[in-house]
Amino acid sequence: MIEHLDPWPFINGAYGISVLFLAGTALLTWRRLRQAAKRLAQTEAS
Amino acid sequence: MQSMHSAGERTARGNLSGRKQAGWLHYFANPGRFARFARPILPWLGAVSALLVVIGIVWGYAFAPADFQQGNAARIMYVHVPAAWVSMSGYAMLALCSFFSLVWRHPLADIAAEEIGPVGAGFTFICLVSGALWGRPTWGTYWVWDARLTSVLILFFLYLGHIALVRGFESRERGYRAGAILALAGVVNLPIIVFSVQWWNTLHQGNSFSLSGSSIYPSMLYPLLVATLGFYLCFLTLVLARVLAAIMERKTSSLLLANAERDA
Amino acid sequence: MLKPKTRRLYMFSALLLGFGGATALALVGFSSSLTYFLSPRQVAAHAPPAGETFRLGGIVEAGTVQTTQTGESLTTRFDVTDGQAAVPVVYTGVLPDLFGVGQGVVTIGALGPDGAFHADEVLAKHGSTYMPRDVAQSLKNAGKWNPKFGPAPGPDALGSTS
The missing domain is CATH 1.20.5 (Single alpha-helices involved in coiled-coils or other helix-helix interfaces)
Known part of the structure; x- marks a missing residue:
């Protein structure tokens, strides 16, 4: 007897976690960069 | 902006005082100079990598043909293989930075090593999870302890160890030194990962790429190459942005310190 | 200095x-x-003692797959070969999707007193060649199928998914 698994939940899971990771880290990195630039500008102005 | 650069010039000159500068590598090892050079590139790099990742992923998910043997499950290749390559190349970069840090004490190499760690660990995690999700429908199991899977898990732990070691010391210098030694020692794992499928019997299939070409049909190879290029550029963008942020954070804290000393 | x-x-x-x-x-x-598994040749040369668990890997030999049903459970018998030696395998349970004649497998179990390998688990091993189904079919029709690609597509492949 051979198991016939539907591969789509696995495919969706693999793509889902990859997209979440890429988008999530991009967002976090962008916020950190913006925050760092803002802080530096504030410190230099003071 | 202008004032930030002049401040960078000052701190950078302080870092390099009394050191002879030779060659372009040494030229860009100055964090302030590197930031001025890299800042304008970042948005373009980010846009191109996002575009390539979206094209590669959509192409692989929806348009590439199903495999003759594995059917649709082979689509996981378009995220798994790029993540695997990036995690290994990222580690090679980490080791190179560590070598520069240990031998030439480049401040930029320390910052880069610290910022590569978490990004590389993230890509390795994606590689492991997507691989497990690929293994269940094809092999019949999420995980086996064969040489390939085990050596990639070791790569993940090396990244985690580096992250902890770099941040785990009271003195920053000492953390960088310890992290760099770990990263360099772990470099032996890279050829083990690549050749594990040739040296030992593994459940993981052999390498699809060799010096004589690839064993992937062009209609499946092109989306894979696009996704791979996209993942690589994504990794570079993330690391570059983190290094720039780290340089600015350091400048801010040294300015705050200088202000406090002046006011005292 | x-x-x-x-x-x-x-x-x-x-x-x-x-x-x-x-x-x-x-x-x-x-x-x-x-090494994750032993090949039939290695087992033929130095067979691990009966009852000792090890992994056996190879290709499912054509014409050896037999399935018998006893009550609820299905027992599959097949030979695992590496082209030089073959070991008979007995397995009761569900086989992975990719299982088929000419397909690579890794089985986990032990040799029984009957000389057969009694597997508790059967995993499918696939090749590193990727191509669309129509390309595989036309390669086979043109007689240009390279066995190193894996089992040829067609009705003879027991595990072909379509």
């Missing part, structure tokens, strides 16, 4: 080489335990 920079360059390069060499030696030494 070397400059400190040059001294560090030599020192860390030497350390790296030494550590790499030591690891290479250790890997050569432990090579057998890093």
Whole structure:
């Protein structure tokens, strides 16, 4: 007897976690960069 | 902006005082100079990598043909293989930075090593999870302890160890030194990962790429190459942005310190 | 007297080489335990004692797959070959999707007193060749199928998914 698994939940899971990771880290990195630039500008102005 | 650069010039000159500068590598090892050079590139790099990742992923998910043997499950290749390559190349970069840090004490190499760690660990995690999700429908199991899977898990732990070691010391210098030694020692794992499928019997299939070409049909190879290029550029963008942020954070804290000393 | 920079360059390069060499030696030494499975040839040469669990890997030989039903459970018998030797395998349970004649498998179990390998688990091993189904079909029709691609597509492949 051979198991016939539907591969789509696995495919969706693999793509889902990859997209979440890429988008999530991009967002976090962008916020950190913006925050760092803002802080530096504030410190230099003071 | 202008004032930030002049401040960078000052701190950078302080870092390099009394050191002879030779060659372009040494030229860009100055964090302030590197930031001025890299800042304008970042948005373009980010846009191109996002575009390539979206094209590669959509192409692989929806348009590439199903495999003759594995059917649709082979689509996981378009995220798994790029993540695997990036995690290994990222580690090679980490080791190179560590070598520069240990031998030439480049401040930029320390910052880069610290910022590569978490990004590389993230890509390795994606590689492991997507691989497990690929293994269940094809092999019949999420995980086996064969040489390939085990050596990639070791790569993940090396990244985690580096992250902890770099941040785990009271003195920053000492953390960088310890992290760099770990990263360099772990470099032996890279050829083990690549050749594990040739040296030992593994459940993981052999390498699809060799010096004589690839064993992937062009209609499946092109989306894979696009996704791979996209993942690589994504990794570079993330690391570059983190290094720039780290340089600015350091400048801010040294300015705050200088202000406090002046006011005292 | 070397400059400190040059001294560090030599020192860390030497350390790296030494550590790499030591690891290479250790890997050569432990090579057998890093191998995930034994091939039928290795089993034929030095069979592990009956009852000792090990992994057996190879290709499912054509014309040897037999399925018998006893009550609820299905028992599959097939030979695992590497082209030089073959080991009969008995397995009761669900086989993975990719299982089929000519397909690579890794089975986990032990040799029984009957000389057959009693598997508790059967995993499918697939090749590193990727191509669309129509391409595989036309390669086979043109007689250009390379066995190293894996089992040829068609009705003879037991596990073909369509």
